[in-house]
Amino acid sequence: MSGLFGVVSKKKDSCIDSLIYGTDYQAHMGSEYGGLAVLGNNGFARFIHRMSNANFRDKFFESIKNIEVHSGIGVISDLEEQPIYMKSKVGEFCIVTSGRIVNMEELAKEMMDAGICFSEFSKSHVNMTELVARIVSTGQTIQDGIKLMFGKIKGSCSLLILTREGIYAARDYFGRTALVLGQDSESFAVCSETCGFANLGYRTIRDLNPGEILLISDTEVKVLEPGYKEKKICTFLWIYTGFPSSSYEGLNSEIIRERSGKLLAKRDKGIKADLVAGVPDSGLAHAIGYSMESGIPFRRPLVKYTPTYGRSYAPPSQHLRDLTARMKLIAIKEVIEGNSLILLEDSIVRGTQLKNFTVEKIWNCGAKEIHVRPACPPLMFPCTYCNSTRTNSELITRRAIREIEGSDIEDISEYLDPTTEKYAKMIEWIRKYLNITSLKYQTLEDMIEAIGLPEENLCTYCWNGKGDGCKDCKKGNA
Ligand code: SF4
Known part of the structure; x- marks a missing residue:
């Protein structure tokens, strides 16, 4: 499992604080790797650290302190190293994911047979986030690529994609994992666990629908795909895995x-x-x-x-x-x-x-x-x-x-x-x-x-x- 956090802000000085603390508040959803991708004056930058023996905040403040950041995405992950950076026909982007793809090896083989290469491996398995990034890259647009991915995978996948236009946020097709949109006076944020919102001053706007795709900029949230009403939310979120102050579906x-x-x-x-x-x-x-x-x-x-x-x-x-x-x-x-x-x-x-x-x-x-x-x-x-x-x-x-x-x-x-x-x-x-x-x-x-x-x-x-x-x-x- 992973916890995701993304922010797009007009306030460049506090964007990085929100991103680091907001991602840190997802830490109960994973324990192995922490990762951030940011978009600043010099373009995309990506940082990944092992979290097993480290404090997320200290590691990342040190890595990022000199970058002026407009938007960013973060992840705490149990299995694979993320974010993945990709330059493709749909543009330049960084991506983080949460979920599990059951037919991952099958999909990877299909793509390798078609000449697509994979470079990131987690414990000798194809890295799920890279697989998703490569499927998304085969679309006509990022939105189209996300829909393609939903159609191909068995299992679950929610994701955040950082681009120059903003952050694409897509919730798992069946809503098994959560993704919630929040807002303060000058930024929008999106996260797996709403415990990331309260102390950062965000108010919850709403949960994304299963299969919904948003494009979040510092001025607006565009609904690219409205998603579905039918859902199969992971019951364990309420019983065990979720943080006590987190809410799903309110x-x-x-x-x-x-x-x-x-x-x-x-x-x-x-x-x-x-x-x-x-x-x-x-x-x-x-x-x-x-x-x-x-x-x-x-x-x-x-x-x-x-x-x-x-x-x-x-x-x-x-x-x-x-x-x-x-x-x-x-x-x-x-x-x-x-x-x-x-x-x-x-x-x-x-x-x-x-x-x-x-x-x-x-x-x-x-x-x-x-x-x-x-x-x-x-x-x-x-x-x-x-x-x-x-x-x-x-x-x-x-x-x-x-x-x-x-x-x-x-x-x-x-x-x-x-x-x-x-x-x-x-x-x-x-x-x-x-x-x-x-x-x-x-x-x-x-x-x-x-x-x-x-x-x-x-x-x-x-x-x-x-x-x-x-x-x-x-x-x-x-
Ligand atoms: S309820 Fe159980 S099977 Fe369903 S998503 Fe949650 S942990 Fe997995």
């Missing part, structure tokens, strides 16, 4: 997490515990909601030492993921000892970090009981549209099913239904594996109710496998 993540926690508590009548807690950061708001509904006090048995540890599944190697997970959370014995806890977690992917670095720490501090309440249903399918989970074998649910059935099975429909015996067996297997007192997942219905959008507008593929290949969508090959 719906704030923190409020939705509180609502989700309240609904979990409503289905959990009769449970006795001394305190409700959340696994930081995104579990906290779910826990606050649970506490509001249940009347059980919200306390903090776990604290995160520093936000710079970021999301625990983002680091690319297992060793780094484990190290990050072990180091970032500190348990407070004085809060835990002798108490029964209800612990809200945004989701359980592999379960290893929850078991080894959270539950174990809480038991070691003398907890009496640990009741875990994930804020979404069991994750049953790896994400096809962003970079969260890649394979079935990563998911704890599939591991449980393999153990129960003796091997992997094709038809897992009974395990998707919370009323079946098989579902109960799977949950019990996971409970034992995690070494916790009880385990109860959020239901799909309550998760959707917490968000408040119609189910057909949400991507729920992670939980029910519906929407892969987007047979139910307009394009037929999402």
